[in-house]
Amino acid sequence: MVSLQGIRVEVRDIPNDRRDILAIDELSFPPGELTVIAGPSGSGKSTLLNVISGITPATSGSITVLGENVTDLREGRRDVWRRRTVGMIFQDFNLIAELSPLANIRLPESFGKAARAAENAKSLMRRFGIPEDRSSVSRMSRGEQQRVAIARALLFDPPLILADEPTASLDTKNGSFVIDALIAEAARGKTVIAVSHDPAFAVRAATTIHLERGRIVRKERAL
Amino acid sequence: MNPFPLVLSMLRADRRLNLMLVILIMIATGLGVAILSQERALKQASARAVDKFDLIVAAPGSITDVTLKSLFLRPGSVELLRPEVVREVLAENRAVFAAPLAFGDSVNGDPVVGTTRDLVSHLADGRLAEGRGFENWEEAVVGQASPLKIGETFQTNHGHGPEETAGDLHHASTFKVVGRLPAQGSPWDRAVIIPVEQIWKLHNLPTGHAPEAGAVLGPPFDEAYLTGVPAMVVKPENLAAAYGLRNVFRTEASTAFFPAEVLVGLYQVLGDIRVLMTALASGTQALVIAAVIACVIVLLRVHRRRFAVLRALGAPRSYVFACIWLYVMTVIASGAIAGLFLGLGGSRLAGHFVASQTGIALTPSVGPSEISLAALIVATGCIFAIVPALAVYRDRLDQALQSSS
Numbered sequence: 001m002v003s004l005q006g007i008r009v010e011v012r013d014i015p016n017d018r019r020d021i022l023a024i025d026e027l028s029f030p031p032g033e034l035t036v037i038a039g040p041s042g043s044g045k046s047t048l049l050n051v052i053s054g055i056t057p058a059t060s061g062s063i064t065v066l067g068e069n070v071t072d073l074r075e076g077r078r079d080v081w082r083r084r085t086v087g088m089i090f091q092d093f094n095l096i097a098e099l100s101p102l103a104n105i106r107l108p109e110s111f112g113k114a115a116r117a118a119e120n121a122k123s124l125m126r127r128f129g130i131p132e133d134r135s136s137v138s139r140m141s142r143g144e145q146q147r148v149a150i151a152r153a154l155l156f157d158p159p160l161i162l163a164d165e166p167t168a169s170l171d172t173k174n175g176s177f178v179i180d181a182l183i184a185e186a187a188r189g190k191t192v193i194a195v196s197h198d199p200a201f202a203v204r205a206a207t208t209i210h211l212e213r214g215r216i217v218r219k220e221r222a223l
Numbered sequence: 224m225n226p227f228p229l230v231l232s233m234l235r236a237d238r239r240l241n242l243m244l245v246i247l248i249m250i251a252t253g254l255g256v257a258i259l260s261q262e263r264a265l266k267q268a269s270a271r272a273v274d275k276f277d278l279i280v281a282a283p284g285s286i287t288d289v290t291l292k293s294l295f296l297r298p299g300s301v302e303l304l305r306p307e308v309v310r311e312v313l314a315e316n317r318a319v320f321a322a323p324l325a326f327g328d329s330v331n332g333d334p335v336v337g338t339t340r341d342l343v344s345h346l347a348d349g350r351l352a353e354g355r356g357f358e359n360w361e362e363a364v365v366g367q368a369s370p371l372k373i374g375e376t377f378q379t380n381h382g383h384g385p386e387e388t389a390g391d392l393h394h395a396s397t398f399k400v401v402g403r404l405p406a407q408g409s410p411w412d413r414a415v416i417i418p419v420e421q422i423w424k425l426h427n428l429p430t431g432h433a434p435e436a437g438a439v440l441g442p443p444f445d446e447a448y449l450t451g452v453p454a455m456v457v458k459p460e461n462l463a464a465a466y467g468l469r470n471v472f473r474t475e476a477s478t479a480f481f482p483a484e485v486l487v488g489l490y491q492v493l494g495d496i497r498v499l500m501t502a503l504a505s506g507t508q509a510l511v512i513a514a515v516i517a518c519v520i521v522l523l524r525v526h527r528r529r530f531a532v533l534r535a536l537g538a539p540r541s542y543v544f545a546c547i548w549l550y551v552m553t554v555i556a557s558g559a560i561a562g563l564f565l566g567l568g569g570s571r572l573a574g575h576f577v578a579s580q581t582g583i584a585l586t587p588s589v590g591p592s593e594i595s596l597a598a599l600i601v602a603t604g605c606i607f608a609i610v611p612a613l614a615v616y617r618d619r620l621d622q623a624l625q626s627s628s
Contacts (some may be wrong), residue, residue: 055535056621076539083537093533098232110225111538152536 002052002160003028007061009047009214014174022047022214024061029207031159034186036202037195039211045195048211052193053086054078065160081198083112089152091165093145095152097138101130105151114156124151128181135175143174150181154155161185163194167201179204226546229533231333233550244515245558251511252562252600253569256593260570263588265577266490272299272409272583273482275346278314278457278465280304280321280472289478290485293324293454294328294332295581296410303451308477310446315471317464320345320442323452324423328379333369335379337422339441341459344446346411347404354402360438362419364402366583368412371400377415379425396421401426409584422614423450508600512555512607518613521552530615531623540616547612555604559597563589 009022021043029035052063054070060070063070063147065085095104095203105121108114125132128147137145146166154159163182167175179201185191186206194201200209202220210218234241249296274295281289282302291297312321317595322345325337340356343364347356354373357364365371376399398417406412418440420430431444459477460463465481472479530543567589574585 022397043260049558050621050624055624079534079539082535088532088535090532094528094531096229096232098235099228103228107228107533108536110228111533111542186563 001028001031001064001066002014002193004052004066005062007051008058008059009051009056020059020214022051022058023118023194024044024048024214024216027209027216028082029191032186033206034183034192034194034204035209035213036053036205038202039217040198041121042213043211044194044214045211047162049164049193049195049212052160052197053088053162054082058133058177059065065206070150080112083108084114084156085158085160087158087161088157089146089149089161089163089166091168093142093149094147095148099142101125101134101137101138101144102132103152104148105130105155106221107152110154110156115157116189117177121151121154124154127151141174143170146178147181150178154185159190161190163196165195165197167196167198172200175200224378224542226256226542226549230550230553233526233546236526236551238437239533240518240522241554244518245561246557247511247515248300248555248600248604249561249565251504251508252564252597254503254557255508255596255600256563256589257569257573258497258500258504259592260566260587261589262493262571263432263587263592264570264574264585265583266486267583268408269486269489270483270581271487272407272411276456276482278459278468278479278481279454280457280468280477281473281477282451283455285480286480286485287488289454289480290482292326293456294409294482295513296326297335297581298334299520299614301453303453304455305476306449306451307448308472309452310367310454312457312472313442313444313449315536317460319458319460319469319534322456323419324456325419325452326428327422328381330371330377330415331380333366334410334412334413335415335417335422337417337419338456339419341442341458343402343416345458346407348455350400350405354400356402356438357418358401358417359440360418360424361396361398362401363398363417364404365413365416366404366412367406367519369403369415372416373400373403379415379417381425386557387429396425404582409583412584413582419452430462431626434551444492450560462608467476471614490601508565509603512600512603515604516551516610519547520614521553523615526617527623527626528616530618531620531626534620535624542616544612544616547606547615551608551611552601552604555602559600559604563593563597 004024006029006128007022007024008020010018011020037048039045045106047056058071066155102121105124106117109117128151130144130147130151134140137148166178170178182194183191183204197198206222209216276294277338279289282304284302288301292299292301315321320341322339322342326463328335343356371377376387378397412429414587423430428450429448431441431448433445433448457468459468533543566581567587570587574587578584
């Protein structure tokens, strides 16, 4: 379970002019579900993901993930927590172009140990149909690259998956593959939160939360 | 924590730029290494070249000129030591031998030196590399690098330089090569050594012996038939004799010196030049390292998002710091190590050039001072590499993730 209480993220564009880019009184994300965050550009969708992952510090409020108050963690502890708990998926994949698919998937091993990471990497490659013979991910299609990015996010089997527009740069077929993969992870009891404009995503999500100007304007549960 | 996969990816990502940075550091390091190595090789070679010449007695004047003319066989003219002083030197009983030197001729551009069998034997440590010493006026001993072969005959040219630019041929005398000196590592390796009497004869001077004595080889010389010489090489009996003879022949009519004295003076000049050149090279090295760091900082701005993603995946700041520091160090250390080899190569090339121009055999090598220089560059790089590493270390993660690069 991920729950947010009284979260405010404040910015100062000019001195003495503060404004909230995110203001959420209460919000929770249950495990085993895919939740989609929707809204126009600048509505605070990505900021919400960054706050949950501890990348952007909240000005006030608290975030609890699996019983641990993330906002109380100091930076070093937050890094460790993020590595163990959060799987991040980005719109532009953010792979290291010069490394092979396997090396990209195993990259988190460079800075953190996990049991059976090597086996997991191989197993994820098989599961997502990632070709093993490529010397570099730059030689792969965008769909294949996003599969590598998802496999990298799942290497340490994190209980929380945060995806920022994961289908935005993919065609329909590859987009569906990504949605299927995230729903499958949710079905394994994980909390999956995805920011997306993609209507196909919202249709298949358990919950869709609509943000505008940093505030929740609507929350829809699937029937 | 294992930063190497990322460091390797950074090296591969901008391989041309990285190669250029390595080359820059390699050149800067190589320059410093070449200067140090060349200076040391020059000192060693020049010291080795004069090692066999214990004491020189010459006419008053520049002892540097005498050394360059007599020991390094450079063209030029020096005042002649008056015959009466030559007589005194030859009569010295504290000398194992005293050998007059006479110049003025050449064979195919190689210098002809007139002297005695004593000096030839001394230079060869009593054992020639090939053949034997000269036993009559028409025989010659050549240096190790001379193109003349044992048994070959030749005629000398008056003056220096190659045959086509040399003066008249001394057609009157034909010499036969009978021996070859071991390597001296000095211009004497190209020298053609003939009896001093022949040089005197070819230049229409008294030959050191009475005409009725015939073609005998000195010493002893007949005091009445001695002539002036550019210099005399004296082998003193011992150290005390060496200093004693040096004092005795420091008069108004002559000067006496140890060749090492001249070298010490030259080394001081050389040292000053080295200090200047080392300062210039150090400045270049510092500028190159600063340029490399500036370049890396710009490069890291381009890759800012890559490091932010790593942080988003849970990499600690220390990991990112280590990656960048190690990457910069890999570039600098690779350049410094390559610079050691480049410097040695450059120094060897310069050594060949010096040897071809002067006959002084240089053997440049990489010693502790060159390794220390490369280590100093790496150490400086260690410190400077903190700058870009710290810049990324302190980067705000959320802002970096939003950056377009």
